Amino acid sequence: MRLLFFILLGVALFLASNRVGELRQYQGSFVAMYSLAIASIILLTGYSGQLSLGHSALMAVGAYTGALSINSAHLNPVLALVLATLVAGLFGLILGFAVARLSGPYLAGTTLALAVSLPTLANQLPILGGEQGVVFDVGAPPARFGEGFSQYKWFFWITSLAALIMIWMIANLLSSRYGRTFRSIRDNQTAASLAGLNAGRLKVVAFAVSAGVAGLAGGLLVMLISGVSPSAFPLSLSFSLLTGAVVTGVYSLKGVMLGGLVLVAIPEVADSITTRIGGSEGFTATLPGFLVSALLIAAVMFAPNGPGQIFRKSNKQDNHTEGNK
């Protein structure tokens, strides 16, 4: 049933790709890529309850791996992306071990430290190309598609395919027994442990998978911007991903595409605002960040459990917290 949904979605995207212009195809690729990254956040935060601000760093790991495997190891692009996923996943596995015992703010702060410090590593190791970064060229679309096949449509196909496959797999994972165990860890770790679940191990698994997916998204991003450098993975990227996840409901995968759309739309919206009302250089530069943050706060205040909350009156059983007057 789910498979059918994804196949139909894929077909719909395929048809759409033939009708829209190059700009939209390019933007669509970003939507797909962001959706994938947001899915990794939902897996980690929404389902296993671990708040990570370090996904920009994880994406960077995948990105650099992908870039290097094409440039230095001359691997086939598909293989490069797979490698990006695996390396990022491995990194996430190690990181997950280190932070498995943490919760809430400690985890957030540690991942924050990671997000801030990892990109600087690029400046230390020459192979990573320092500030300028590494160029990544996924190559032109295969000849058999003909002359008129745009590079951007090719991007769109690749990212959408990767996103569809991965998100479908994640959806399966989350609705399986694993997903349920993740959620029980999130809701009440002590109870889950008492029920025999190895909370630590599950959290590490969630982290590794989430990291792998983020790594793949990083690899895709690098393909889209034809290069990787530390400045492509600032801390604000982590914030944006988190916002995308929270705004569209951090507990469910259903909103990922919406999240991706929001993230791509915000710069557009900011653009049209600034062209409409003009503004200083400071205004144009800071407006997207402002919008993202404002959106995040609004989401937390008014719809912390997802946008559906606005339309639903809370008549379900409360997790009543005593003494919260």
Place this chain on the structure above:
Amino acid sequence: MLKFITAILTSLATGSIYALMSTALVLVWRSTRVINFAQAGQAVLTTYIGYEAIVRSGSYWVGLIVAIIAGALIGAVIDRFFMRPIFKRVTTGPIVMIAPVVATLGLLGIIQAVIGFKWGLSYQTIAAPVSTDGYRILGSVIAFSPFNLMVLVSVTITMILLTILFQKTNIGLALRASAYSPEIAKLSGIKVDGVRTLGWALAGAAGGLAGMLFVPSSYLYPNSMDVLLVFGFIAAVIGGLDSLFGAVAGAMILGFAINFATAYISSKLVFPMAFIILILVLLIKPGGIFSSQKGRKD
């Protein structure tokens, strides 16, 4: 030998700035159980306000006082009008645990955006009130200046004042009681909400002081305190989030580790060093080196 002394002195100076940030984080954590990521934004905003005061008055000291007061006010306002409503609104669902943290992240973004908008993204400078040239000892110049000394002295005085406040005054007792057990404090007639706002005000003032002490040796721009926030956080974790002493001790440890590594090994090791220390502490003694607990009191 000189290198060693210099390293110690610079460690003390940087450590003391980290101590201000970690103290601010611990103050908020103990009163609200929230890691205030917006601290970085608050500190920067306060420093910009101090900067404006300096520009208008021509005096660093005026700017310093203005920054401290502004920091306290901003901290109080954020607790009263932002954090309190959030706690009231988000009471159900698993997001309860991360909502306040996420909210402070959003606030950080907004503050930085507003700063960028009002003051632009270019780098500003604040001149130090005393010399930033190194002292001459035994004929050579060391990397420790009168300004560094001023930083060290200011922070030491601040810490002493805070300790006196907490340990010897009634309001300090109320602060501690509200942090340890809001319920018992309430049942004793202590207005816990107001006390918490005071905690945020103190934290905001500490952040403002940190900014004013930090920027003269660096630049002022919207993201200039991000790194300091991370280091303050690491310092607080090292020391254990539940005591001021831990916050200061953790900051000193971090300061020493980073400065010595930089002086003797390589200056590129700052971030990796800090991160490794963080991970080590979290793996070995997650409650913090000076904490009396085994785990963390979340």
Place this chain on the structure above:
Amino acid sequence: MSLVVENLTIDHGAIRAISNVSFTVPQGELAAIIGANGAGKTTLLRTLSGLKESKSGSATWNGKSILGKRAEDLARSGIMHVSDGKSVIAELTVKENLALAGLWRKDKKDVAKATDEVVELFPILGQRMSQAGGSLSGGERQMLAIGRALVARPNLLLLDEPSLGLAPLIIEQIFQTIKSLVKKMDLTVLLVEQNAMGALKIADEGIVLNLGSVVAVDSAQKLLNDPAVRAAYLGF
């Protein structure tokens, strides 16, 4: 001044913890609320002290409603709640714990006097003034908790299972102390207890709660002699 509770209903999440409970405690008397675990006794007390909201009904002290008020405001108006087991802040010293209830009071001289009276009442506290609250034994902690409440010179004292986890000898001591306090200070006390026998022995009247509802209200003496109560709660 009496405590008048009428048709009070309190929910705890999806559960109706207290349903349509009514009783009156006249001034200067000690009323014991007894009942099995889960009967809603603690929830009732927490609502009366302002830590929890009620669903419907009324509760007045001295004619004024005490529902929907903030806990700290109720505490300042003379209603002190000593909650079970957790009423001592472990990280603060005995002296600091005692000082908490007097922090907001303006009359510092009287606070000092009240503290002295508490130390007279519980001499062991005087010996442990600078020790951490967490280092006290169970009985000492209970004394500290009650002492702290007394420093505020309350007129209504809400006690939640003071005997919990204590040795029989200490329990006896504490119950006797409570009884004598009521007489000496003209205190009104609402005592929630699982130790039904001990509670009823010192109480003027008793209220029996079961699953959130009142099943009996009577003088303590009569309840002690009631066969049904004896069978259910007194063990014989």
